[in-house]
Amino acid sequence: MKASGKKIRLHDMSLRDGMHSVAHQFTIGQMQSLAKALDDARVPLIEVTHGDGLGGSSVNYGFGRHSSEEYLRAVIPELKFAKVSALLLPGIGTVEDLKIARDCGVTTIRVATHCTEADVAEQHISSAARMGLDTVGFLMMSHMLDVEGILGQAELMVSYGANCIYVTDSAGYMLPDEVSQKIGLLYKSLPSEIEIGFHGHHNLAMGVANSLAAVEAGATRIDGSVAGFGAGAGNTPLEVFAAVCDRMGIETGVSLDKIMDAAEDVALPIMEHPTRISRDALILGYAGVYSSFLLHAKRVEAKYGVPSRDILVELGKRKTVGGQEDMIEDVALEILRNQA
Amino acid sequence: MKIACALIGSGNIGTDLMYKLERSKILDPVWMVGIDPQSDGLSRARDHGMKTTHEGVDALLPHIEEDGIKIVFDATSAHVHHENSRKLVEKGVTVIDLTPAAIGPYCVPPVNLEEHLGQREENVNMVTCGGQATIPIVYAISRIQGLEYGEIVATISSRSAGPGTRKNIDEFTQTTARAIESVGGAKQGKAIIILNPAEPPLIMRDTVHCITVAVPDEEAIRESVAQMEIKVQQYVPGFRIKEGPVFDGNRVSVFLEVKGRGDYLPEYAGNLDIMTAAATHTAEKFALQLFQDDETATRPEGNV
Numbered sequence: 001m002k003a004s005g006k007k008i009r010l011h012d013m014s015l016r017d018g019m020h021s022v023a024h025q026f027t028i029g030q031m032q033s034l035a036k037a038l039d040d041a042r043v044p045l046i047e048v049t050h051g052d053g054l055g056g057s058s059v060n061y062g063f064g065r066h067s068s069e070e071y072l073r074a075v076i077p078e079l080k081f082a083k084v085s086a087l088l089l090p091g092i093g094t095v096e097d098l099k100i101a102r103d104c105g106v107t108t109i110r111v112a113t114h115c116t117e118a119d120v121a122e123q124h125i126s127s128a129a130r131m132g133l134d135t136v137g138f139l140m141m142s143h144m145l146d147v148e149g150i151l152g153q154a155e156l157m158v159s160y161g162a163n164c165i166y167v168t169d170s171a172g173y174m175l176p177d178e179v180s181q182k183i184g185l186l187y188k189s190l191p192s193e194i195e196i197g198f199h200g201h202h203n204l205a206m207g208v209a210n211s212l213a214a215v216e217a218g219a220t221r222i223d224g225s226v227a228g229f230g231a232g233a234g235n236t237p238l239e240v241f242a243a244v245c246d247r248m249g250i251e252t253g254v255s256l257d258k259i260m261d262a263a264e265d266v267a268l269p270i271m272e273h274p275t276r277i278s279r280d281a282l283i284l285g286y287a288g289v290y291s292s293f294l295l296h297a298k299r300v301e302a303k304y305g306v307p308s309r310d311i312l313v314e315l316g317k318r319k320t321v322g323g324q325e326d327m328i329e330d331v332a333l334e335i336l337r338n339q340a
Numbered sequence: 341m342k343i344a345c346a347l348i349g350s351g352n353i354g355t356d357l358m359y360k361l362e363r364s365k366i367l368d369p370v371w372m373v374g375i376d377p378q379s380d381g382l383s384r385a386r387d388h389g390m391k392t393t394h395e396g397v398d399a400l401l402p403h404i405e406e407d408g409i410k411i412v413f414d415a416t417s418a419h420v421h422h423e424n425s426r427k428l429v430e431k432g433v434t435v436i437d438l439t440p441a442a443i444g445p446y447c448v449p450p451v452n453l454e455e456h457l458g459q460r461e462e463n464v465n466m467v468t469c470g471g472q473a474t475i476p477i478v479y480a481i482s483r484i485q486g487l488e489y490g491e492i493v494a495t496i497s498s499r500s501a502g503p504g505t506r507k508n509i510d511e512f513t514q515t516t517a518r519a520i521e522s523v524g525g526a527k528q529g530k531a532i533i534i535l536n537p538a539e540p541p542l543i544m545r546d547t548v549h550c551i552t553v554a555v556p557d558e559e560a561i562r563e564s565v566a567q568m569e570i571k572v573q574q575y576v577p578g579f580r581i582k583e584g585p586v587f588d589g590n591r592v593s594v595f596l597e598v599k600g601r602g603d604y605l606p607e608y609a610g611n612l613d614i615m616t617a618a619a620t621h622t623a624e625k626f627a628l629q630l631f632q633d634d635e636t637a638t639r640p641e642g643n644v
Contacts, residue, residue: 058491058530058532058549059489059491059549059551059591059593060491060493060532060547060549090509090510091509091512091513091532091533091534091535092513092532094510094513094514095510096510096514114535114536114537116498116537117498117506117535117537119503119506119507120506120509120535122506122507123507123509123510124510144537303588318538318542319536319537319538320536321534321535321536321537323493323532323534324493324495324534324536326493326495326547326549326595327495329583329586329593329595330545330547330582330583330595333583333584333586333595334582334583337583
């Protein structure tokens with residue numbers, strides 16, 4: 001499919017996925033200033049919650065500096081154009097949390113499950129759809145399931161009421177061919193009113209290439225973060241992708257100058273460490289491990305002296321899925337004991 | 341002489357429970373009730389000589405008296421449990437609720453089963469599989485010193501999570517969190533559940549994270565947690581502490597594994613076992629009370 005002339009919607013992740021890279025410690029002021037810069041650049045949709053979604057604040061994932069509700073109430077009134085989405089992982093957040101987010105003014109709910117477990121999202125997707133929200137089914141770690149399997153899970157989410165389905169490359173593992181196949185089959189098989197989206201991580205530097213492959217295969221929503229602010233080596237760098245879209249004649253409605261400024265002048269200064277493809281981030285992408293594990297593995301390395309790379313490789317071997325952050329310390333202790 | 345029981349729900353939990361009850365010296369599983377004539381659980385129950393119906397709880401009600409059913413286990417789902425319980429309680433049976441509906445008081449045997457004895461409760465709730473695996477450990481820490489916060493992460497194999505569990509995922513997290521507070525003794529509770537589809541399936545694992553009010557007394561907590569491990573192993577032999585307690589400031593973390601007995605599903609499904617074993621253990625204690633009541637009632641005067 002020819003990409004030029006297509007209209008797509010960019011969805012910024014820096015205030016949600018970016019929370020992982022600051023251990024969920026954004027101040028209200030930082031959130032507001034970045035959100036305003038994105039709004040000013042006409043990014044149409046911005047995600048705001050704890051990195052692990054509504055209800056994510058915990059020992060396991062890290063306590064947020066503020067609750068998701070506090071962030072949402074502080075950010076939404078500041079925006080002139082952009083709408084705000086919230087992420088919800090069933091098993092972590094609940095329909096109660098979803099109602100609170102709606103009451104804060106969230107218009108899009110993204111219900112995320114591991115790519116094989118769509119049926120745990122029935123309560124949440126159907127509730128969001130009944131509330132009249134833009135309801136997205138978000139299939140995490142999509143590299144762990146074959147093409148037909150992804151379609152089957154997407155169809156389940158559509159049957160519960162989702163109006164948009166995401167192929168989510170949580171590990172930054174996928175290469176463009178795989179993205180084309182998975183998005184292509186969804187585009188061909190799902191009802192035409194169902195939108196398709198792609199969420200990339202840049203662990204193998206494939207964020208932009210994969211997102212482009214997704215657009216060419218039929219996706220109309222693309223996730224990314226300014227300055228790549230996100231877990232692992234970050235999300236698809238949104239200002240870079242916006243520039244590529246501009247060159248290719250893909251319409252995003254985003255101001256290229258202003259999104260570059262948001263990345264350089266607002267996002268970059270609040271990063272605690274530069275989002276780059278570090279050795280550990282590369283391992284995530286190479287071994288297919290959930291990107292959010294990165295900083296937790298670093299902390300466990302500091303506490304026990306077990307190299308984070310060894311921990312991440314072991315987590316890959318054990319086929320861990322998103323949310324299993326508690327395995328990181330467990331595996332480190334096991335490695336330590338086996339060395340003794 | 342055994343106490344006759346009925347099981348509502350012919351899914352993973354109900355069927356596993358059948359095997360546990362068959363092993364009991366004082367409980368006799370007489371009925372299994374389902375809603376799907378094709379259910380594997382119902383067909384196994386018939387093979388094991390139980391009476392079965394696929395027409396739901398209403399089809400059981402007329403038989404409660406004639407078959408002397410005293411205890412009914414409900415392993416359906418939170419949504420239908422309310423109605424099931426109402427009908428059963430009217431018939432005078434004790435209901436043991438294995439759904440997260442939590443109409444009745446929570447029962448986590450090594451923590452508070454003793455408190456339930458003698459209360460003649462109509463309905464007790466077994467919390468959730470994750471709750472049964474972790475709340476004893478939360479309690480083992482809170483009985484040493486105050487807990488600001490208790491959090492559990494339960495990871496189970498996708499294969500061991502039936503449709504009831506999947507539809508009830510919010511009820512799981514909410515019920516478990518409340519029981520961490522009211523039974524476990526933490527001021528604030530939080531529960532997380534993760535399904536993992538890895539093959540071969542992973543054995544149920546649970547993590548307990550607690551935050552103590554004061555600096556943790558490491559030695560006393562280690563000792564208390566070790567004692568609790570032994571107490572849970574008495575009815576769930578595959579329960580073990582894998583790592584910990586780990587101390588990090590006021591955080592105390594314990595990493596657990598629950599291997600099942602492999603009755604209905606293979607041993608990875610420790611989440612079924614810990615629930616069904618806890619329910620069986622509870623029902624046995626209730627049954628012993630019923631025997632005692634009978635003895636008291638029929639005891640001839642003067643013969644003490």
